[in-house]
Amino acid sequence: MARAFKPRIATGNALLEGDVVYFTAEGGWSRDIGEAAVAADPETAAALLERAREFPNEVVGVYLAEVRISESGRPAPDHFREMFRTLGPSNYPWLGKQAEKARV
Amino acid sequence: MYRYDDFDREYVAARNAEFRDQVERRIRGELTEEEFLPLRLRNGLYLQLHAYMFRIAIPYGTLNSRKLRQLAHIADRWGKGYGHFTTRTNIQFNWPKLRDIPDIQDALAEVELHSIQTSGNCIRNVTADHFAGAAADEIEDPRPTAELIRQWSTDHPEFNWLPRKFKIGITGAPHDRAVTKSHDIGLMIVRNDAGEIGYEVSVGGGLGRSPFIARVVRDFVPKADLLPYLEAILQVYNLAGRRDNKWKARVKVLVHETGIERIREMVEAAFIEKKAAFKPVDPGFVAAIEAAFAPPAFEPVSDVAPRITPAMRSWMDTNVDAHKLPHYAIVTASLKPIGGTPGDATSEQMRALADIAEEFAHDELRVSHEQNVILPHVPRRHLAAVYERLREAGLATANVGLISDIIACPGMDYCALATARSIPVAQAIAEAFADLDRQHEIGPLKIKISGCINACGHHHVGHIGILGLDRAGVENYQITLGGDGTETAAIGERAGPGFAYDEIVPAIERLIEAYLELRQDEGETFLAAYRRLGAAPFKAALYPPEVTSHAA
Numbered sequence: 001m002a003r004a005f006k007p008r009i010a011t012g013n014a015l016l017e018g019d020v021v022y023f024t025a026e027g028g029w030s031r032d033i034g035e036a037a038v039a040a041d042p043e044t045a046a047a048l049l050e051r052a053r054e055f056p057n058e059v060v061g062v063y064l065a066e067v068r069i070s071e072s073g074r075p076a077p078d079h080f081r082e083m084f085r086t087l088g089p090s091n092y093p094w095l096g097k098q099a100e101k102a103r104v
Numbered sequence: 105m106y107r108y109d110d111f112d113r114e115y116v117a118a119r120n121a122e123f124r125d126q127v128e129r130r131i132r133g134e135l136t137e138e139e140f141l142p143l144r145l146r147n148g149l150y151l152q153l154h155a156y157m158f159r160i161a162i163p164y165g166t167l168n169s170r171k172l173r174q175l176a177h178i179a180d181r182w183g184k185g186y187g188h189f190t191t192r193t194n195i196q197f198n199w200p201k202l203r204d205i206p207d208i209q210d211a212l213a214e215v216e217l218h219s220i221q222t223s224g225n226c227i228r229n230v231t232a233d234h235f236a237g238a239a240a241d242e243i244e245d246p247r248p249t250a251e252l253i254r255q256w257s258t259d260h261p262e263f264n265w266l267p268r269k270f271k272i273g274i275t276g277a278p279h280d281r282a283v284t285k286s287h288d289i290g291l292m293i294v295r296n297d298a299g300e301i302g303y304e305v306s307v308g309g310g311l312g313r314s315p316f317i318a319r320v321v322r323d324f325v326p327k328a329d330l331l332p333y334l335e336a337i338l339q340v341y342n343l344a345g346r347r348d349n350k351w352k353a354r355v356k357v358l359v360h361e362t363g364i365e366r367i368r369e370m371v372e373a374a375f376i377e378k379k380a381a382f383k384p385v386d387p388g389f390v391a392a393i394e395a396a397f398a399p400p401a402f403e404p405v406s407d408v409a410p411r412i413t414p415a416m417r418s419w420m421d422t423n424v425d426a427h428k429l430p431h432y433a434i435v436t437a438s439l440k441p442i443g444g445t446p447g448d449a450t451s452e453q454m455r456a457l458a459d460i461a462e463e464f465a466h467d468e469l470r471v472s473h474e475q476n477v478i479l480p481h482v483p484r485r486h487l488a489a490v491y492e493r494l495r496e497a498g499l500a501t502a503n504v505g506l507i508s509d510i511i512a513c514p515g516m517d518y519c520a521l522a523t524a525r526s527i528p529v530a531q532a533i534a535e536a537f538a539d540l541d542r543q544h545e546i547g548p549l550k551i552k553i554s555g556c557i558n559a560c561g562h563h564h565v566g567h568i569g570i571l572g573l574d575r576a577g578v579e580n581y582q583i584t585l586g587g588d589g590t591e592t593a594a595i596g597e598r599a600g601p602g603f604a605y606d607e608i609v610p611a612i613e614r615l616i617e618a619y620l621e622l623r624q625d626e627g628e629t630f631l632a633a634y635r636r637l638g639a640a641p642f643k644a645a646l647y648p649p650e651v652t653s654h655a656a
Contacts (some may be wrong), residue, residue, distance in 0.1 A: 013151055056137060057131075081574075087412065089517035091445045091528060095154075097154075
């Protein structure tokens, strides 16, 4: 049986800072995965990736990542690699996105 | 310490100016990422999981206080207050911004450091025995040779675009502390029957996806022939090495597929041509390099017996090694505090090490491939003071060579290539065996952890190797047993199915319990017991029937 299509988002790293960023429905970039535009089928995902790659001098290494939709309806990381990208290094909780979240 | 001459200074300055221009062009959009990528890699700049990572070469692992203080300054100004010492004896800073890299390069040049050829398909930083110039068993300090190779290989036009990266390691002692047999070329300084000094040259070592121990291609190369001989090997590789498949492009695959006998014929044939065409290195030039590595002005033997406090005793057992002079010692500062990140040092720790080296140890420091920092020349009369100062800085954990002195690559906490985390596994194992008395009872044991098949954590040559993988979206850890990175080098054997993240520490605990039961006496190390008994009893401990049935 074919594997069910998991919803996807487009993500990459900011050229200047290197930060993990997510492509939004408004056509911009956010540091928060919850604000990422979600594609629910392969065709929409391909189109999303194409749009996200239109910023080659702002965001690099853009790819599609699988997500799950949380109870609040926002996308959340599915694979552990994507989860770490939303947080930062697990050995230093005071660094990366997790530190910003802790301050909020 | 080798000092830059005018050529070196101008070369590095020109190279830094070139990269500054490339960064500016990238930011302006005049270079695409595809064009910029190989340029930034050649200058040690990676884009990792959360941010950029900047890798700085520490040639043959040698530092002095001035260089180390500048690294501390870079950590504070452009990093997050710490640096990570790597298994290639380099240092990496995470979190710098792209715009700042040229300024960091200029700051490095002020202290004669750079980031050239720390990545890319070129000849990388030459690593050497971290006890070089101090070890009692040394035939000759390997660092002048390493420096000669550095100068010869930097921007060498024939070898600037090799099929893949190329690593050279060198030891001047018969006890191989530099894992030379895991390098593309491993050099061991030896004496021939006539008493002349030369090199045993091995080729085709490497870890990663296809691990191989290097094979001896020639057992004695005279000193004057070394560079043309290396050129011959590189030429054979450059012409015959595969470029169609990244995973088969290292020289180890060429050696394995072609056979060492045929490789030897090809190298010897190329060597005849290379030697004929090679302009001999000016002996005065070689003498100047050797002079730069002359031993420090050792102090005379003192009548005063060194003060050894009871608190120092276990530290003396593990972190202090014999020096070639009986009134000196080699001290290893442990970058493996229990629960810490292997190889990480804060800027304060770097400054403390710089101060200690300057005050007590002839201003010399080394980085080891085992991710510790060494003070190679400590007068024994200063051992107590050095111990106290290291302890205050959190650098005196008495665990060097023991179960918690773990090599770990950055893994998925930083690395974009990683398939699983390494650091938290190292932390958890160290915490499970936190009791130093127990560690000393277990004795010499090398655990090495890699977060992907590329094996930066040297897991293949760990007595116990751990490889982190992604199994169906879950972190999973494979164990290898019986690896060895020394002159009796061996690739570890895979023990069996992998373990989940929360199962790996209990598995290591079972393994250690089994070893303690099985060893003949306290003098039989884990590796010796493994070699005597084979894998079976250790596998039985890793996969006991009750655990296996639960897992199934």
